[in-house]
Amino acid sequence: MVHLVLIMMLTVGVSTRACPIMCTCRNYPLDNSQKTSTYFTSVSCSSYTENITDILDNTTRDFEISNLHQQELADTLNNLIENKLDLPYLSNLIITKSEIENLNVSVESLERILSLTLIDNRLESLPEVFLNLQNLQTLDLSHNEIKVIELEPFRTLRTLDVLNLSANSLTKIDSGSFSGLNVLKCLDLSRNNLTKLDDQVLLPLSSLQYLNLSNNRLEALNEVCFSSLIMLQQLDVSWNRLARVAPGSLQLPSLARLLLAGNPQLGRSREAAVLVGTGRRLQTVDASRTGLKQVPAALTHSIRTLRLAGNSIQTINCGDLDSYPLLQLLDFTSNDLEVIEEDAMGRLDSLSVLYLTDNNIHEIPKSLPEKLKVLHLEHNNIQRVSSKDLLGLTGLEVLLLSDNKIRTVDEAAFSQLVSLVTLDLSRNPVTILQPGCLVGPSALQVLRLSSIGIISPAEEVSFPLSAPEHLITLDLCDSSGLARQFLADTATLAASRELQELDLSHTDLEFIRSDLLHYLPQLRVLHIKDNNLNCSHLEWLASWMRRQDEPEYRDIMCASPADLWGTPLVDLQDGELSPIETINQQENNIDREIINLQRENNTNLYQISTGQYTTESTNYISLAQEEIKNVTNITGLIDVTNYTKYFNKGETDFSKSNNPEITNEIEKVNIKKK
Structure with a gap:
């Protein structure tokens, strides 16, 4: 295994050098068939480090240095020249926010440099020190303050393909400025102050394919x-x-x-x-x-x-x-x-x-x-979409009608659009969308109906899209009526199994049906901001939101019950009940226990009575049970069998009874209620 690792390290040319201090290093796969390495390294340094090129990995292809004073830049370039044999892949040199003017360094020996970027260095003239890189293919001098291009400054750059002089202060370019750039393919002179071009200035650029003169002050173009x-x-x-x-x-x-x-x-x-x-x-x-x-x-x-x-x-x-x-x-x-x-x-x-x-x-x-x-x-x-407006458009895939004045959408208005994938009717004054008015686009994947004031109640009108089998995105933001219709229409929900994004934000929602995720198994994003959510029993939704890990979920707050007001919904935990929910749950348990005991004791009660009880006696039993529920409607369980024996004695007013056993039971209930 050790031999295999050594062989692999030699094969790919891996260096054990660490990334220099104040630098960022990233590795990228090579896009060509290099035999000695499978990746290259891009190094970006934000400040000066002495002898920095001694530390660079031998796979370095891009080397960027920033914020260097003139002497620091000179030292770095000299160090780069001395160690050029240790950097066989270095071809892109980037210098930004540094002092380049009057730099006294000879860089001709950096023949491997193919791309030179000198942006944002406040240059006022072309830097002659870098204009002798005879193999240079790309030169970027943008975002400087160059005002003048002297005669034939690029005459030695015979292989230059791309020249970027954008975002400078050029006001005029003289004839002969681009002499020698016979193979130049791309010239960018945008964002300067050029008012005209000399008739001969572009004459040497016989190979030019892309010319950008935008954002200047040119007044005319001549023949x-x-x-x-x-x-x-x-x-x-x-x-x-x-x-x-x-x-x-x-x-x-x-x-x-x-x-x-x-x-x-x-x-x-x-x-x-x-x-x-x-x-x-x-x-x-x-x-x-x-x-x-x-x-x-x-x-x-x-x-x-x-x-x-x-x-x-x-x-x-x-x-x-x-x-x-x-x-x-x-x-x-x-x-x-x-x-x-x-x-x-x-x-x-x-x-x-x-x-x-x-x-x-x-x-x-x-x-x-x-x-x-x-x-x-x-x-x-546009005020109306009729059934004749879109005839013949069987290939239409995207129809955007948002922000119009549409009040009426005719039945089957979109029936011809069998290929429609995206439909947007948002922010229109539509008040009624009849069931089936969206019939036709069987392949619909994106439906946006935000800010539509549908007034039809959900229980009377079903959702207008009856065949949402392919729907992926549904936007009902600020459309309260449509949101209620969609959540209430079980048939439409059951057919929306491909839905991945649902926007119900700002729709006056208070409750969310607990089986929503059952009907929407592919749901990935649920927008429910700006609603008055009752978070009782929404632990399942909080758990789902945590799994999705969407940043916006942190902003969804509970509005009720009172003890959860202002709590982020996503923070609710499974099995966690508020005090009020606990009381309500105990009330339900009490009711169930009383009913069960009632069923068990009714048989014994009638056996004991052996026909001596009349209908009036039976009413006493019902009144007694109602009295118990009124008194014990919070917690605790009343043993109904303790009360049945008093029916035999004709006791009817439990609240005023002098019987100590009944009084004792009522006191216990009052204590539990408090």
């Missing part, structure tokens, strides 16, 4: 600026101040994603009617919040995703979307939509996701595409 980017697949110029986009500037042969969002002046330009270029590969266009008042036309039919959220479009007419025949996702969120002509979307045969959220729509649009799978209609003014 020359991007002309050399024949490999560009994604262009992000969102959240600038664009007022003009020259049509030729977006005609890029490889462009697949064009992001224009957040340029409110763009929709007012002459080119607004045609924002989409002629690229044959263009699939995604985001023109949200660009001030558009109508659907822009496209010069290419390849678009699959079109986002027009946050504009001022009021009407969608037939023909507006004819230049997008292959659309799969269409987003009109937060426009001023009031009118959607009946066949405006009917010819979008590939459309599967439609967002119409937060508009002024008064009815569900007609003639929607048959292949539609997701329909968002939240936050509109």
